[in-house]
Amino acid sequence: MEYTDYDFGLVGLGVMGRNFILNVADNNFRAFGYDLDTEKVAALKEEGKDLNKVNATTDIKTFVASLSSPRKIMLLVPAGKIVDAVIENLLPHLDTDDIIIDGGNSFYTDTDRRETYLQEKGINFFGAGVSGGAKGARKGPSIMPGGSKKGYAAIQPIFEAVAARYNGEPCVAYLGPKSAGNYVKMVHNGIEYGMMQLTSEIYDILKKAGNYTNEELHQVYSKWNKGRLQSFLVEITAEIFNQKDTLAEGDLVDKILDKAKQKGTGKWTSQNAMDLGIPIPTIDIAVSMRELSALKEERLKADALYDRPSITATDKTELESLAEAALYFAFIMSYAQGLHQLADASKEYEYHLDLSVIAKIWRAGCIIRAGLLEDITQAYQQDANLQNLLLAPSFVSKVQGTVDAARNLVILGAKNGIPLPGLSNALTYFDAYTSSRLPLNLIQAQRDHFGSHTYERTDREGIFHTDWEA
Numbered sequence: 107m108e109y110t111d112y113d114f115g116l117v118g119l120g121v122m123g124r125n126f127i128l129n130v131a132d133n134n135f136r137a138f139g140y141d142l143d144t145e146k147v148a149a150l151k152e153e154g155k156d157l158n159k160v161n162a163t164t165d166i167k168t169f170v171a172s173l174s175s176p177r178k179i180m181l182l183v184p185a186g187k188i189v190d191a192v193i194e195n196l197l198p199h200l201d202t203d204d205i206i207i208d209g210g211n212s213f214y215t216d217t218d219r220r221e222t223y224l225q226e227k228g229i230n231f232f233g234a235g236v237s238g239g240a241k242g243a244r245k246g247p248s249i250m251p252g253g254s255k256k257g258y259a260a261i262q263p264i265f266e267a268v269a270a271r272y273n274g275e276p277c278v279a280y281l282g283p284k285s286a287g288n289y290v291k292m293v294h295n296g297i298e299y300g301m302m303q304l305t306s307e308i309y310d311i312l313k314k315a316g317n318y319t320n321e322e323l324h325q326v327y328s329k330w331n332k333g334r335l336q337s338f339l340v341e342i343t344a345e346i347f348n349q350k351d352t353l354a355e356g357d358l359v360d361k362i363l364d365k366a367k368q369k370g371t372g373k374w375t376s377q378n379a380m381d382l383g384i385p386i387p388t389i390d391i392a393v394s395m396r397e398l399s400a401l402k403e404e405r406l407k408a409d410a411l412y413d414r415p416s417i418t419a420t421d422k423t424e425l426e427s428l429a430e431a432a433l434y435f436a437f438i439m440s441y442a443q444g445l446h447q448l449a450d451a452s453k454e455y456e457y458h459l460d461l462s463v464i465a466k467i468w469r470a471g472c473i474i475r476a477g478l479l480e481d482i483t484q485a486y487q488q489d490a491n492l493q494n495l496l497l498a499p500s501f502v503s504k505v506q507g508t509v510d511a512a513r514n515l516v517i518l519g520a521k522n523g524i525p526l527p528g529l530s531n532a533l534t535y536f537d538a539y540t541s542s543r544l545p546l547n548l549i550q551a552q553r554d555h556f557g558s559h560t561y562e563r564t565d566r567e568g569i570f571h572t573d574w575e576a
Contacts, residue, residue, distance in 0.1 A: 109161050112138035112172050114264055115179040117192055119146040119162060123182040125244035126209070126236070126268070128153060131160040133267035138162065140169035170199040177204040178261050180234075185212045193220065202228035205257040209236050211371050214292060214455075217285035221253055230257030235291020237472035238270065246270035248472035249278035250294070250464075252286030252457070270471025277467040282457035289451060290464055293444045296375025296389040298339075298473050299368075300440035303392035303528040305339050308429045311515065311524050314417055316425045320357045323347040326426060334434055337476030366396040375447070384450050385539075386443040387531040388436065395527060414523040428518070431511030432529055434478075438505060439532035441482060442495035449493065462486035496539060509536060 116127045119141035130137040131154060139150050139162035147162040154160030163169050170177060177200065181192055189208055196206065206229060208217065217233040224231040232253025236243065249269050251258050258265075258280045269278040281287050312318045312326065327344035331337070351358040372393045379386045398405075445461055452459035465483040469475055485498035495501055512533045519526040538544060553559040555574040563570055 109138075109157060110172050111174040112136040112161065113174060113178070114138070114261075115140065115169060115173045115177060116182060117141070117169075117179060117196075118182040119143070119150050120182070121240045122236070122243050124150050124153070125240050126180075126182060126247075127160060129244055129246070129268045130264060133264075135264050135267065136160070138169060138172045140164070140166060166195055167199060170196065175201065175204070176230075176260055177201070178207070178264070179205065180207040180209050182209045182236075185210045185216070189216070189220070193224070197227065197229070200229060203230060203256075205230040205232075205254070205260055207231075207251070207257070207261065208233045208288070211235070211291060211295070212288050213374060214285035214289040217253065217288045221284060225254075230254040230260075232257050233285055233288035233291075234265075235287050235294065237291065237294060237468075237474075239473065242270065242471050242473075246277070246471050248467050248470065248475070250281055250287045250290045250467065251278065252281040252288065252290065253284060255280060255283070269467075270475075272466075272470040275466070277469060277471045279463050279467050281464065282452070282459055284455065284457065286455075286457040286459060289455070289457065290448065290459070292371050292374050292378070293448050293451075294468065294472065294474060295371035296379075296386065296447075297440050297444035299372035299375075299392040299396075300386075300388040300443070300528060301337075301339050301437060301474060303395055304388070304433060304436045304440065304532070305343055307519075307526045307528050308433050309343070311519055311522075311526065312425065312429055314524050315420045315518060315522055316422050317419065318422070320347045320359060330430055330433075333430075334477065335430065335437070337437075337478070338473055339476075363402070364399055365402050366399045368393070368396050372396070375444075378451070379447050382447065382450050382454060384443075384447045385535065386447055387535050388440050388443055388528055391527045391531045415521065417522045417524070420518065425518075428511045428515045431508040432515040435505060435508035435512045435536075436529050436532040437476065437478060438495065438501065438508075439535055441478065443535065445482070445486075446494050460486075460490070461492070462490065494539070496536070505536070509533070512536075 113135040114130050114137045116123055117140045119139050127137045127139050137160045141147055142164055144164055147164055150162045151157065179196065181189060183189060183192055189210065189212060193206060206224065212233055221231045232251055235250035236247050238247035246269055249265050265278045266276040269276040281290055309323060312323060324344050324347035327340055331340045331344060346359050349358045351361055354361060376390045376393050448459055448461060462483050465479050465486060469479045481500065482495065485495060485500050486492055492498055512529060516526055516530050516533055550561040554561050554571055558571055560569050560571045
């Protein structure tokens, strides 16, 4: 029996791809998959059960011919050269106005290049960041599309059906032209790096300074997830502390090697922020800490060479209160830095981003979803030109009520030799951003002294230079 006129095609039937295409089929859209791996094709057919609803093949001609026009083809393959290779393999079989969607974590300039290339061939192209992991792909991710508005209009009913929902609203929206979608997903991942680093630091100080057991940590993070720290990352952290090891006695978290890996999106966020001149120190240090963690052998040698402070036991009730408030403060700083970068990039790259819409589609489905995002959405709805979240009147009391806890926890960590770089950088960012006077006047004087780079003055307009050695 020949099956044709499927509504949606997907290339790449790994865990993410298989879950996403099954999600599409569950929402009453006929879906057809393509992969060179026969086992992945067979696995999708078996799990999908009804071939009239979800089907797959290893033959690209059959794949394209099975889709209704205009063909809507999403790629969920690793970023880089593979995306270009898949596009080239598809092109001979496509017609004008067909649509290709890159659903991977492609670098934004690659998306711009591909859109220009495909426009010349009459193909609609856009990048769509997909967040939520494998479970999100199956049950409802947050989707961040940008690029061809015409192409998105054709796929919009499918994306809105499969996306996560918050108070009945789908967590997907057209974000802007060119690479807007991939860029927003990149910064989303940068914020994710920051929040993960902060969550791990709080775990570290609770365990070392408070002698918390994993069961107590499970209870603490579970309680926090029911309050103002409600978020996906706090939720899964609570679950992690409750997981027993199946290969040895004890809890799994204690057996996991402390070397964190990365796929590059956090690094891209930091690099691009440097290019734009936007400070995102909490995200920057989160990237650096993953790199530092990889130096395991060197860290073991260094640990044997240097004495560390004896850790002073801290009252658990006091420590837990400080940790909860400090983490809330630092989460705000992570969002503020990422959104500041998005605001600047929107102007620089002419994305025309609406930050309230971005915060809105992050409220469910994605890795950085949190109750705090509802407040952030409202802040940007009230002021679309808000330069930084810290300037929102509704956030002043949230920050003022928690910054002292962050200060005290940083002091506690420093005294006990417990590194809290994410929290320290969040606090430094806040103190610098809210300071009307920084010591950079001295740096400008130094630059002019050794390089005649000139400086501006506080008391008059103009550019000045001094002969410092006269």
